[in-house]
Amino acid sequence: MHKRKLLRRGGGSLLTGLLLALVLNFTMSGLKTSADTTSPWLGVTDPVLQKDSELAPGTAVPYSVNGNRDCTQTTMAFVTNKQDVCGVETSFGLLDSNSNLQLNNTKSAGKLNNYNGYQQGIIGVPSSSTVINYTSPPTAGLYLWFTKNLQDAINTTVNPVTYQVNYQVNRGADVGLRDKAHTLLAAQTDSLSFSSNGKWMVVDSPYRAMLRVNLDTFEVLPFAPAFNYDIGIAPGAQTAVSSDGRYAVVASRPFNLFKIYDLSTCGVVPNSVSTPVTCQSRDLLPFMQSKITNLQGVSAIRFLSDDSLSLYANYYLTAGVSSTNQVAKYILSSAGGSAQRIEYLAMGDSYISGEGAYDYQDGTDTDNNHCHLSQKSYPHLVAVSLSFNSFHSVACSGATMNDINNGSGQYKGQVRDNKTRDQRNSESILSSFSVGYINQSDFVTRYRPGAVTLSISGNDIGFSSIVKTCVTASYTCYNTYEDRLELIRQINAKFPKIVETYKKIKNVSPDSKVYVVGYPQIAFVGGNCANNVHLNTEEIGFSQQIISYLDLVIKQAASKAGVYYVDTENALAGHRLCETKSSDVAVNGLTAGNDKPSFLHGPMGNESYHPNQLGHQILEQAVLAATQSLTQTMPTANPNAAPPSETGLAILDMPHTNRGIYNLNYNNQMTGDVAYKGTLQSIYVDGLEYSLKLQSSYSATIHSDPINLGSFSTDANGDLSFSAQIPSGVPTGYHTLQVTGTNFAGELVNIYKIIYVAASQDDYDGDGIVNSIDPCGFVGVFHQDYDQDSLDDSCDGFIDEPPAVITPPPTTEPTSPADETPADPEPTTTQNEQEQSTPPADSSTPDSESVPDFQPATVPVDIPQVINTDVQPADNLVPNTSSQTVQAEPSSVIATAATITNQETATLEPEVLSDSISKNMVAARVSTVEAAASSPTASRDYPKLMILASGSLLSIISAAAWKFRN
């Protein structure tokens, strides 16, 4: 049952993927020799030009290195001062054109000194660990030398007096820029540019050709003529190359040039490169001149995707009068591409995927994929409300900023199939909007939505783990100044990355309206908390403060990036936990985990403390109102926006313990969510991300009472990969697992994750009751089940009102008059029996408040022989969904029996369930079935509950959801 369902779910997309892969491979191999698929850039139809924005008079095109290479304007912190720099975001850190280097997750920057023999100065490649050194050739330009894996090639020295960090490259380069005949090719670095993923570059090799270089293989394609440097005019070359290497652009204002080349059409490259090979191209200049009067030139040209470019154009308002110069940003799309392809895209983490609202989209609630993308999430509701034709959500529960941004070939996505992007069919994933496989921002690049809503950064600070700690700790969590200060500093440290994430989305799709949605408050201080809340007053107060603070930082980051902040902080007011009766609460309390067994995220369901369906309805209204139905215009970026100062923060007004303050880095990827006592736990830390030193020792400990797990060495790449024995003496429950040591910059580094240490795989909390029948797995039970769905209140995410007792209609009230309904008091079952709980006003039951006793009908009635044989998928029976009638047709089912089948059909005593079978009631019976099926001899074939009505099969329901609920 279980396996079959998986096949069904995976089958569709797998097959589609395979077919697409075949089609693509065919197309791509065809492209290598001739242009089977003519590029829309090269056809006869004109491209489409759209003005994005006019720059204010006197404003220049954004700064770039040598007027052509992209860099990010930011601040680097040195030991003694801060400097504004324009740096390249490499995979090891930020490197500026003065060779200042700030390694990832380090606090102080240092000078990167080149290996002896190269000229000082190192060129960083975006999203790559390769750097470029250079030496002078006898003639024009520079020889380029590539050093791969820079992190393997640097030594650190820290000045003992000033503490200034210095990095020294300790070996020569790996490879030079050469043709196949091994001749060094000089390069004019003014013309150098990279694809945004760092896989390709283009550069002019003087007197030879404009080259495209593959930065994995260093293979060279001479695709266009070199500039003529002999006539005394600097070309001011503007170049660009697409991330798949297919297209390149060359432009020059003095040379009246703006051409796009389709490099899939080029001829064979000879061993010796002296001139360009033939490639098809299109001259875009006449078109641009026809659209922009008095055009002077184009610059900062970048590929947004294969069929659109962003660029800046200079033009004169008055012909020939340079003082009337204007600059504007444009989007130029090929004839096949339009500027906007879908109306609305939602992206981000669990608060926007709809974790907790259930009704998850197919394929997002499987063993491998826990994205939990809900059809009841607020973006879906917004899209329906606004009658959008094209809406998609690519949000995934658990997403961090890395899952938005990481476009590298090594990125594995959020799914658990251990495949890298290079091993996936990205085209198929993009075209089918499959979530969790590739970074989310690529969907923006591809589809350039009219509006984007984004919720991100909560997981980067481990927000859900913070809550888990508070729920299970026997002490009050985060109740000291130091605990909270570390958290605040951790949030502040993410600020630049949050800004970058927002900017990136804006940059890849300048036309999109980007709405950043904050996090709602989930609990009310001082109210009456239901049994599923598990947080004390201080902890709820802390949760409010930390959500407020995170929202403030997000708001500031949005302001700095120039995107619109949507304030939803108080959206759920009136419906928060502890604020109203539990059936009217818009947020789940602690919810027992029901994810599939292989990749449990711990015993606590991810749905815990997330907005439920009501919550998403409220958030829908809040987002519509705040964004004026997704039409609100974008604010002007405020470059001075910053997180608040630590001084005077109310959240820090706590008792001091005067312990040391650590530089914390929450890392959700470093290990699994659950560890078992007495077993080995695998731990992995990416050395590049934290600038770990190579072949150096780091120690692992588990807290809160520190237990040393041992010392472990990084490998030759600086990565840390080891297995640590979890001692049997660690108390069962949530703990912090941390790795500490010194990074490349000589700073103390602390990388941690909150994990659940379980007594054993079968019995997490070690109370002797196996998970499958332990009601709440690890939190104590109250032996109360208010809503009678067989889930103890302690871990029932939503405590509804109890099901109403069915009342037979009063005898005096005739039902439908002229049909064959007998006159006896037969109860009527409808889909909404709950609403019938109040008996109709009737003089025969005058002042009775009491509800009549439930009376199972025992009189046989005519019912169809086979009423319904639908097999209900186990997921439909997750017992905390609110009560609904299961298979309630026809409306007068009377006597029923329950049967359990295993491999050898075991039969329970047939029993009367009720006159209508609700999920709640089935749930109650399945727990009995479950107990019977959990014997050691029970087969892997899941037991099924068969519901019979007068001997006819009514429904078969798999009990797998119960058997493996924990």
Ligand SMILES: [Ca+2]
């Ligand atoms: Ca147990």
Ligand SMILES: [Ca+2]
């Ligand atoms: Ca319950």
Ligand SMILES: [Ca+2]
């Ligand atoms: Ca419930």
